Amino acid sequence: MAALLNNLFGGSKPAASPIPAGDSDFADFAEAPDPSPTPFSAIPSAASFGGLGAFPTGAAVPYTKWYNIHERYSLTDFKQEGxxxxxxxxxxxxxxxxxxxxxxxxxxxxxxxxxxxxxxxxxxxxxxxxxxxxxxxxxxxxxxxxxxxxxxxxxxxxxxxxxxxxxxxxxxxxxxxxxxxxxxxxxxxxxxxxxxxxxxxxxxxxxxxxxxxxxxxxxxxxxxxxxxxxxxxxxxxxxxxxxxxxxxxxxxxxxxxxxxxxxxxxxxxxxxxxxxxxxxxxxxxxxxxxxxxxxxxxxxxxxxxxxxxxxxxxxxxxxxxxxxxxxxxxxxxxxxxxxxxxxxxxxxxxxxxxxxxxxxxxxxxxxxxxxxxxxKVKATREETVKKLQKADDDEKAEERQLEREKAKKLKRDLELKGLDAKAQKKYLEKEKEREMKKMQKKQTQRG
Incomplete structure (x- = not known):
């Protein structure tokens, strides 16, 4: 074994081995390596290494199914894809x-x-x-x-x-x-x-x-x-x-x-x-x-x-x-x-x-x-036009009412802004009295 390693790695003849005599675990390394080449037939085959590694030229390659897809898979493996x-x-x-x-x-x-x-x-x-x-x-x-x-x-x-x-x-x-x-x-x-x-x-x-x-x-x-x-x-x-x-x-x-x-x-x-x-x-x-x-x-x-x-x-x-x-x-x-x-x-x-x-x-x-x-034909159309005209007039009247209320509120805010605190309080009290009188008048008319 020592000779094989020496030939593979090109080692030269070492000095005397320091391994103590009588140690059986290192018996192969007790002597200096032999410089003579090892015959080719003495090189171990790939099978001795579990079938792995590179094979020298002329060595027998073991057969394995991993080189043939049709042997690795079958149609039953593609059921979902099918x-x-x-x-x-x-x-x-x-x-x-x-x-x-x-x-x-x-x-x-x-x-x-x-x-x-x-x-x-x-x-x-x-x-x-x-x-x-x-x-x-x-x-x-x-x-x-x-x-x-x-x-x-x-x-x-x-x-x-x-x-x-x-x-x-x-x-x-x-x-x-x-x-x-x-x-x-x-x-x-x-x-x-x-x-x-x-x-x-x-x-x-x-x-x-x-x-x-x-x-x-x-x-x-x-x-x-x-x-x-x-x-x-x-x-x-x-x-x-x-x-x-x-x-x-x-x-x-x-x-x-x-x-x-x-x-x-x-x-x-x-x-x-x-x-x-x-x-x-x-x-x-x-x-x-x-x-x-x-x-x-x-x-x-x-x-x-x-x-x-x-x-x-x-x-x-x-x-x-x-x-x-x-x-x-x-x-x-x-x-x-x-x-x-x-x-x-x-x-x-x-x-x-x-x-x-x-x-x-x-x-x-x-x-x-x-x-x-x-x-007779136009009667139905005129009735529809009247309904739409009335709805349009009501919508416009509502818009005008909103504009009047908006202008009235703006005027009130400006008047309040120009008064002091005492005058503002008096103004608000009078406004509240007017609203109460309007409510009472409406209830009287309903009764």
Whole structure:
């Protein structure tokens, strides 16, 4: 052993060992080391050191599983990670699947209604001006629709909301169309909404619906049409104004909710009409208005739409209860709402949608009623205006009273400040006497 250490560390022959003779613990070091080299076969193997350390060239390396990952671990060691990855894959797949279904349904709607919109309006969607009137006839329309991109006709506001816009038509300033679809990309949210609708009447069950709002010109073309001046001959000849009123065809299932949510239809009276299906009713301010608007074309469109139709409203009043006098200024609009069919067949809903776009022409031509009818229509509005005027006057009177009291208190403080202590005490005593006399006088008047 001493020779091995000497060869490894290059030690030279030491002096005589001072180890005392006869000590068995240091017997190996009792003599001087041998300078001759030790044969290679005499070097101990790595196994003698527990398999650790560096191995000389040519030495046998013992086999161990730490060099093979597949032998160190098995699939059972990754159960938790596998469950997490599986859930992520399922969530992503459901999200992508639900989103793709919503996009297909929205494209199906715009493909069915694009032809109607293109015929009625010069600009549809968000891709700029469409083809001219001569190009939307026959093969020209099909060709123009084929060149349109879906993202230009219909805009994706969110994963469940889509919208389109159209303008450029006589008697119509513009129309906004919004599609609301189910949250197929989030089944948990969808189930929660359905569950809440079962327990709370104020929460309605989620449905897929179209909501369209049309804004007529109402004689204000000069404010929106560029290059036109107020009072121009062409504007007077094609004046688009009509009398204001509130009239609606409503599905009875949604009638109560509609009356609670909207101020404009809440001022109307509900009357069934023999020409309408049992599920529909009329909300109107005058029977003469109903006789004028309930045309055979509209009745046929309502029957074809069926119970998918929720409401068709013609109004000049705000949706929310007016809180100020400015809120009572008439703003004419038309609203259409219907549920989207699960089959994706819109052929029965196209007539009511087309009538909705064209009804402004009927209003401009004939919605000019007798003074007796208009007096009845204006009576409700005037009553609301009087209530708001009274509330406004009371508020102003209260403000004036507060200003007077503030000025009176300021004058009193200035008077007290200019007096000495004795005069201030006398002033306060007189003020207290006046207040007591006022209280006694009020009690006497009440008695």
């Amino acid at each position: 469950v997490i990855l599986g859930l992520i894959v399922i969530i992503v797949a459901i999200h992508l699947f639900g989103t793709s279904i919503n996009r297909k349904k929205s494209k199906s709607w715009i493909n069915a209604h694009a032809s109607v919109l293109k015929k009625e309006f010069a600009l549809v969607g968000f891709g700029g001006r469409g083809p001219s009137a001569e190009d939307v006839e026959g093969d020209g329309l099909a060709k123009s629709l084929a060149n349109d991109k879906p993202e230009e006709l219909l805009k994706e506001k969110s994963l469940q909301e889509y919208s389109t816009y159209a303008t450029g038509r006589q008697n119509v300033a513009f129309v906004d169309v919004n599609l609301t679809l189910l949250k197929r990309y989030s089944p948990l949210s969808l189930v929660a909404e359905f569950a809440l609708s079962l327990f709370f009447d104020s929460v309605s069950a989620p449905v897929e619906r179209l909501e369209a709002t049309l804004y007529p010109f109402d004689g204000r073309e000069a404010l929106t049409v560029p290059g036109q001046l107020p009072g121009a001959p062409e504007l007077r000849k094609d004046k688009s104004g009509y009398d204001g009123f509130v009239w609606a065809v409503v599905n009875k299932e949604t009638m109560k909710q509609l009356r609670d949510d909207r101020y404009d239809v809440s001022i109307t009276s509900t009357k069934d009409h023999p020409k309408l299906p049992n599920w529909a009713t009329i909300m109107t301010e005058s029977a003469e208005i109903t006789d004028f608007l309930l045309t055979p074309e509209l009745i046929k469109a309502i029957e074809e739409a069926g119970e998918l139709l929720e409401h068709l409203i013609i109004t000049d009043q705000p949706i929310d209860q007016p809180q100020k006098l400015d809120d009572t200024i008439p703003k004419k609009r038309l609203h259409l709402s219907y549920r989207l069919p699960s089959s994706g067949d819109y052929s029965k809903l196209l007539p009511i949608f087309e009538y909705f776009l064209r009804v402004t022409d009927i209003l401009v031509q004939g919605a000019h009623f007798r003074p007796e009818v208009l007096r």
